[in-house]
Amino acid sequence: xxxxxxxxxxxxxxxxxxxxxxxxxxxxxxxxxxxxxxxxxxxxxxxxxxxxxxxxxxxxxxxxxxxxxxxxxxxxxxxxxxxxxxxxxxxxxxxxxxxxxxxxxxxxxxxxxxxxxxxxxxxxxxxxxxxxxxxxxxxxxxxxxxxxxxxxxxxxxxxxxxxxxxxxxxxxxxxxxxxxxxxxxxxxxxxxxxxxxxxxxxxxxxxxxxxxxxxxxxxxxxxxxxxxxxxxxxxxxxxxxxxxxxxxxxxxxxxxxxxxxxxxxxxxx
Amino acid sequence: xxxxxxxxxxxxxxxxxxxxxxxxxxxxxxxxxxxxxxxxxxxxxxxxxxxxxxxxxxxxxxxxxxxxxxxxxxxxxxxxxxxxxxxxxxxxxxxxxxxxxxxxxxxxxxxxxxxxxxxxxxxxxxxxxxxxxxxxxxxxxxxxxxxxxxxxxxxxxxxxxxxxxxxxxxxxxxxxxxxxxxxxxxxxxxxxxxxxxxxxxxxxxxxxxxxxxxxxxxxxxxxxxxxxxxxxxxxxxxxxxxxxxxxxxxxxxxxxxxxxxxxxxxxxx
Numbered sequence: 001x002x003x004x005x006x007x008x009x010x011x012x013x014x015x016x017x018x019x020x021x022x023x024x025x026x027x028x029x030x031x032x033x034x035x036x037x038x039x040x041x042x043x044x045x046x047x048x049x050x051x052x053x054x055x056x057x058x059x060x061x062x063x064x065x066x067x068x069x070x071x072x073x074x075x076x077x078x079x080x081x082x083x084x085x086x087x088x089x090x091x092x093x094x095x096x097x098x099x100x101x102x103x104x105x106x107x108x109x110x111x112x113x114x115x116x117x118x119x120x121x122x123x124x125x126x127x128x129x130x131x132x133x134x135x136x137x138x139x140x141x142x143x144x145x146x147x148x149x150x151x152x153x154x155x156x157x158x159x160x161x162x163x164x165x166x167x168x169x170x171x172x173x174x175x176x177x178x179x180x181x182x183x184x185x186x187x188x189x190x191x192x193x194x195x196x197x198x199x200x201x202x203x204x205x206x207x208x209x210x211x212x213x214x215x216x217x218x219x220x221x222x223x224x225x226x227x228x229x230x231x232x233x234x235x236x237x238x239x240x241x242x243x244x245x246x247x248x249x250x251x252x253x254x255x256x257x258x259x260x261x262x263x264x265x266x267x268x269x
Numbered sequence: 270x271x272x273x274x275x276x277x278x279x280x281x282x283x284x285x286x287x288x289x290x291x292x293x294x295x296x297x298x299x300x301x302x303x304x305x306x307x308x309x310x311x312x313x314x315x316x317x318x319x320x321x322x323x324x325x326x327x328x329x330x331x332x333x334x335x336x337x338x339x340x341x342x343x344x345x346x347x348x349x350x351x352x353x354x355x356x357x358x359x360x361x362x363x364x365x366x367x368x369x370x371x372x373x374x375x376x377x378x379x380x381x382x383x384x385x386x387x388x389x390x391x392x393x394x395x396x397x398x399x400x401x402x403x404x405x406x407x408x409x410x411x412x413x414x415x416x417x418x419x420x421x422x423x424x425x426x427x428x429x430x431x432x433x434x435x436x437x438x439x440x441x442x443x444x445x446x447x448x449x450x451x452x453x454x455x456x457x458x459x460x461x462x463x464x465x466x467x468x469x470x471x472x473x474x475x476x477x478x479x480x481x482x483x484x485x486x487x488x489x490x491x492x493x494x495x496x497x498x499x500x501x502x503x504x505x506x507x508x509x510x511x512x513x514x515x516x517x518x519x520x521x522x523x524x525x526x527x528x529x530x531x532x533x534x535x536x537x538x
Binding site: 003011012014021025026029074093108111113116117119121206208209223226227230231237241244247251 | 274277278281282284285286288289291292295302303304305344345347348349350351352353354355363366367369370372373374375376377378380381382383384385387388404407408411415430440444465469471472475476485486489490493501502504505508509512513516520523524
């Protein structure tokens, strides 16, 4: 098989130039001034935006928690359906994800707008109008709507592998349904929970579209901050790189913690 | 309990589909209102097809997705074969780096590539546009191709390749006749994944496209930034219809294959 190794050479070159070097460049920009001198000012300047970081982490956490709570019953219900119906049902649940997420977010823009259909319908029964769009709630809603399938899929694929007889055994041995849930199904689905959380949290914390389209000016997130440094008015790629670097470290730290909850040997059953 | 599950699933599906259906309904609305349906029209569809920016960015998106997914499938297939025959340590290093674009927030991948391209643009005569877009798309596509192919090697006997050569195959014939058929399903699913990700990508394209080359998601984004244009609703409707048709076709094909397989296995047993 040795002679086959050479086949990976083109990719290895590609990987170094377009994956490794760019990441190094982010780190390099984060620690230099525009003259190319070493500095830690960029990193320390990130501290000024601590409130934006806290706000982003907070909204992403809420959205992730809501996704988990909403998805768990869905995944469980799907995994207990008759086998031949599961595929079709899964397709129905996943289908909206195939629409571009800009269009999905735009859909909520039209729904939540001050002249949108929700306020219109509420107006018909004499309520409102409420300020729905340009709020933190709208941003969280956008995150939940866009990333819900990312939570359902990993949960479903773990639960589908849980042997029915394990649940029956627990019941035979005297567990009530609540106990079956929390002592059998939840522990066995832990790997799915962990990967679902990361798959929702990472895009949620780094989004700039959802906050821009649904959050208005008052809901600046980390993603907006980075985008502004590279393509916006506040052009400063050095500060932008520093923010991106801090974001990567936060995500890496969270993922390391999450992975502690999911030892490999738990995936077995 | 069963009924409760059904009601819950219905509510989730309602939540997932209502925004899309509202978009679809209002794509036929005579006025620009987002809440009151004042009459049926196909005007927005007509305008959509006469909108040269949308049409040219659609063509652009398709061209980029085709080129990027074909190149990344070739690059990724060769890479996967090579990586598979590596020793343990280099293999895990390469796989960890390959995972970076998958795990990293899209915005970080986007800005890191942007920094690299800015560096190139300043030193060589290179401009942001079609080429940078294709490079960026290949970069985030290849990992998915590799990750789709790698598991297929686990199901394959590593000695088959050597056996084929011992029996007189040239390395190339052995590759074509032994390895390729085994990993073909992975190659196909990797290609399809790369293609759909390329079609759908906004964030990374946004940072690497420059001012001249636009993809459809970028055009959609700039449309949502401007005043209300029901053309977006018409576009969403068309994309939704295409997605539904493709997914239903996929479902039918898979069901047929599943049936064939069971018949085949049944016949054998």
